[in-house]
Amino acid sequence: MERIRVLVAKPGLDGHDRGARVVARALRDAGMEVIYTGLRQTPEDIAEAAVQEDVQVVGLSILSGAHNTLVPRVLEQLRARGAGNVLFLVGGIIPEEDVEFLKSAGVHAVFGPGTSTDDIVEFIKSHVKG
Amino acid sequence: MARESEERQKRFITVSGREIKRLYRPEDAALDYENDLGDPGCFPFTRGIHDTMYRGRVWTMRQFAGFGTAEESNRRYKYLLDNGQTGLSVAFDLPTIMGYDSDHPRADGEVGKLGVAIDSLADMEILFDGIPLDQVTTSMTINAPAAVLLAMYIAVAEKQGVSPRQISGTIQNDILKEYIAQKSYIFPPKPSMRIITDIFAYCAREVPRWNTISISGYHIREAGSTAVQELAFTLADGFAYVQAGIDAGLDVDEFAPRLSFFFNAHNDIFEEVAKYRAARRIWARVMKNKFKAKNPRSWLLRFHTQTAGCSLTAQQPELNIIRTAYQALAAVLGGTQSLHTNSMDEALALPSEEAVRIALRTQQILAEESGVVNTVDPLGGSYFIEHLTKKMEEEAYAYFDRIDALGGVIPAIEKGFFQREIADAAYDYQRRVQSGETAVIGVNRFATEEQPAILLLKIDPAVQERQVDRLNRVRSTRDSARVGEALSRLEAAARGTDNLMPHILEAVKCYATLGEIMGTLRGVYGEYVEEALY
Structure with a gap:
């Protein structure tokens, strides 16, 4: 069986990478192929990496409050490259009212503080065929 | 001997995963009182840096705050001062932290979100409007651009008629922990260290009451480290700054008395208290014996504490008030000089006024009702605390040896040593929470389905626009020829060896x-x- 390929990305100026790195390890330990972009990637950088690495899943980690600006831009860049069909996840500190906005913009799931990495693994496995 | 009685768990561990024994006895804590502890105010300061501690003066209650524009943050500072806060602490937004103006493309969406937006002296004048800088002390959480914000503060003070010799406060200015944990670095390590030693030298001459650096374990811990990693990596950074100052030609006693520290207060009360006590003892001994500091003030590890943001839960947020109170207790039992208590809503947003008021009142109850201020180092002499203090000290020295073997702090950063150690610890913690071994009440125990019903602070989306308008006004009304010349002189100084601070001050003005x-x-x-x- 092909392994599920996931891009974990940090957009914007935010340097808080504890969550991104913990999730990246948990996905790897669950048998997925994980590519971590590192910090301060532009929406173009992230979309480009997603295409180059041929991933089925893109996960953004944002704790800076800039999600309403950054998330739609990443989605736009993915669509512009014909990669709009990836499973698109967001994690971080996202207020409840913004969750609806992000979902309407095309995010499949938002994972807030206290999420078990098992839930993220399960969500990905149930939505992507390996 | 009595029958081995049953215990509830196979092992009992701290939040850092350290195993704790059922009982500690005198042989676990064999100490030489004069050499290892000493009275408070006496070398090696294990029991505290002052003889009277909180009987002389209670810790400074310093709530970290800043959001939106300078006007909004100025209002929050006045609210805190009116409510009995005794020092200011400024949070800057990410564009400011990363050295971008509010109209930079990379600043879009981030202006005023995590702190206050500062583009020029005009913003700083508003930020401290009506706050007499000769009467408050101000801590500024700023690292890569610390020299610029300090210069702006000096310039605002001068406009208020207050001389640089009268102002007091702290800039965080700790770039090493940025590479290690928080990641808000800009320049490579070498020029970053040069800027820092320029600040040490300048302040020793011109701003003598300023704390030129706040060597921070807080962010290392928040990134997921254990208590011992926080202790060891922070002190290793501190020694690297001392060595850099000496290598830049400064006398250790000229700058060491102005170095200060910043630690986390996490959930495990005794482990935290032992950490602060071990930190004081290690710092005093190394400063005296290795760096040959002669001024007793150079031996003192003075520190600020903030309760652990990473321990707060978005679920049942009211429980965070209780977590924070216990963490604050640990900081005070450990002899902190100043304290920030987190607000209950901080896993969800920046704190509301109501939430901040409760957080501040938590400190006031501790100081005025609980009785913990009545005697110095009340846990000193406890078999358990003394054992843990000694054990953590030994483990810190073992880390110093590993860092030395890698060639020092900067080579260890470049090799990813700290980053890997912290990532391992963060992952271990996450697994313990998910297995249920480490409890998080409201998350893996006693969880409920209800959504939190608390009012959150919202940042007005028009902040960015208003901030960019002011920036444009500043750019169109200033003397651009003078700005151009000041920046050219700064560039020449940066290429050469002149102290950068006077040139930055000139540019800011x-x-x-x-x-x-x-x-x-x-x-x-x-x-x-x-x-x-x-």
């Missing part, structure tokens, strides 16, 4: 923006990029 000043330095020094590992 003619309203050169933060982005222009940092952009000039970026042009000379370039930017640091870390290897993306997980």
Whole structure:
């Protein structure tokens, strides 16, 4: 069986990478192929990496409050490259009212503080065929 | 001997995963009182840096705050001062932290979100409007652009008629922990260290009451380290700054008395208290014996504490009030000089006024009702605390040896040593929470389905627009020729060996923006990029 390929990305100026790195390890330990972009990637950088690495899943980690600006831009860049069909996840500190906005913009799931990495693994496995 | 009685768990561990024994006895804590502890105010200061501690003066209650524009943050500072806070602590937004003006493309969506937006002296004048800078002390959480914000503060004080010799406060200015944990670095390590030693030298002469650096374990812990890693990595950074100052030709006693520290207060009360006590003892001994400091003030580890943001839960947020109170107790039992208590809503948003008031009242109850201020180092002499203090000290020295073997702090950063150690600890913690071994009440125990019903602070989306308008006004009304000359002189100094501070001060005073000043330095020094590992 092909392994599920996931891009974990940090957009914007935010340097808080504890969550991104913990999730990246948990996905790897669950048998997925994980590519971590590192910090301060532009929406173009992230979309480009997603295409180059041929991933089925893109996960953004944002704790800076800039999600309403950054998330739609990443989605736009993915669509512009014909990669709009990836499973698109967001994690971080996202207020409840913004969750609806992000979902309407095309995010499949938002994972807030206290999420078990098992839930993220399960969500990905149930939505992507390996 | 009595029958081995049953215990509830196979092992009992701290939040850092340290195993704790059922009982500690005198042989676990064999100490030489004079050499290892000493009375408070006496070498090696294990029991505290002052003889009277909180009987003489209670810790400074300093709530970290800043959001939106300078006007909004100025209102929050006045609210805190009116409610009995005794020092200011400024949070800056990410564009300011990263040295970009509010109209930079990379600033879009981030202006005023995590702190206050500062582009030029004009913003700083509003930020401290009506706050007499000869009467408050101000801590500024700023690192890569610390020299610029300090220069702006000096310039605002001068406009208020207050001389640089009268002002007091702290800039965080700790770039090493940025590479290690928080990741808000701009330049490569070498030029970053030069800027820091320039600040040490300048302040020793011109701003003698300023704490030139706050060597921070807080962010290392928040990134997921254990208590011992926080202790060891922070002190290793501190020694690296001392060595850098000496290598830059400064006398250790000229700058060491102005070095200060910043630690986390996490959930495990006794482990935290032991950490602070071990930190004081290690610092005093190394400063005296290795760096040959003669001024007793150079031996003192003075520190600020903030309760652990990473321990707060979005679920049942009211429980965070209780977590924070216990963490604050640990900081006070450990002899902190100042304290920030987190607000209950901080896993969800920046704190509301109501939430901040409760957090501040938590400290006031501790100081005025609980009785913990009545005697110094009340846990000193406890078999358990003394054992733990000694054990953590030994483990810190073992880390110093590993860092030395890698060639020192900067080579260890470049090799990803700290980053890997912290990532391992963060992952271990996450697994313990998910297995249920480490409890998080409201998350893996006693969880409920209800949604939190608390009012959150919202940042007005028009902040960015208002901030960019002011920036444009500043750019169109200042003397641009003077700005251009000041930036050229700064560039020449950066390429040479002149102390950068007078040139930055000059640029700030003619309203050169933060982005222009940092952009000039970026042009000379370039930017640091870390290897993306997980």
